[in-house]
Amino acid sequence: MAETTAICQAAPDAAAIEAMARAALARIPSPFAEHLADVVLLIEDYADDETLAALGIDEPIDLTGIYHGRPIGEKSSFESGALPDRIHLYRLPILWEWIETGVALDALVHHVVVHEVGHHFGLSDDDMHALEDAAGEETAG
Template sequence: MNGQDANGPAPGADAIERIARDTIARLPAAFATHLGDVVLLVEEEADAETLAALGIEHPLDLTGLYHGRPLGEKSSMESGALPDRIHLYRQAILVEWVETGVRLDDLVRHVTIHEIGHHFGLSDDDMHALEDAVVD
C-alpha cells in the first residue's frame, strides 16, 4: 500500500477495505475457514445508535466493531440471524493514523484482527499473537 503518507490525500474506503481483505487473506487457515460468512463493511463513522449502545460519545473514538456472536457461543439450532459483521470506521482510523504516526496498513491490520478476534472469542493476548502471525 502506497498511501502511508498522512500528508497526502486521505485514503478512501476502498483502500482501507483492500488492507483489511489482505489481512484476512493472510490469516492462518484455521481462522480463515471460519470467516466465510462474516461481512466486512467500511463505513465513514459509527452511527449514533451504535455509539449510544456502547457508551461512546464521539464517533472518532471507535475504529472498528464486531457485530455477532463469538463462534463458541453459536448453536446449530440458530437460524434466520443476520450474518456476523465487522465494521471498520474510516474517519476514526484516519484520525488515529495521523495522531499516532503508525503506518496505515499496520493500523488497519490491527483493527481488523482485533474485530476478528471478537468473532473467535479470543483474549487480547491471543489477538496480538494472531496479528504477529499475519505480519510474519
C-alpha cells in the same frame, strides 16, 4: 527562484481501507481463516449513533471498528434467520489514529481487523491485549 510544488494527497477512501482490510483477512492463518468466509466486511466513515450509545462512547472518533455477531463458540446449528456476522471498520477514526500515532496505515488497519476477528472467536479485549503483549515480548526477546 525555485518553484516548489506542494503535494496534496487525498485521504484514503473506503475502497482503499477495504483493500487493506481484505489483505489483513487473507493473512489470517488456518484453521481460523475457514471460520471467516461468511463474515461481512463493512467500511463506513463513522459508527452510527445507536452503536455509539450502546457502547457508551460519546465521540465517534474513538471507535475504529466493531464486531457484530455471535462469537463462534456461542453459535448453534439450530439458529436460522440471524443476520450474518459483520466487521465494521470506521474510516475516519482509523485515519485520525493513523495521523496521531504515525503507525503505517496498513499496519493499523491490520491491527483493527485482527482485533475484531478476535471478537468473532470470542476473545475479550483483555484477552487480545494479553496476546499482543505476549507476542511483543517474544519478538523483543
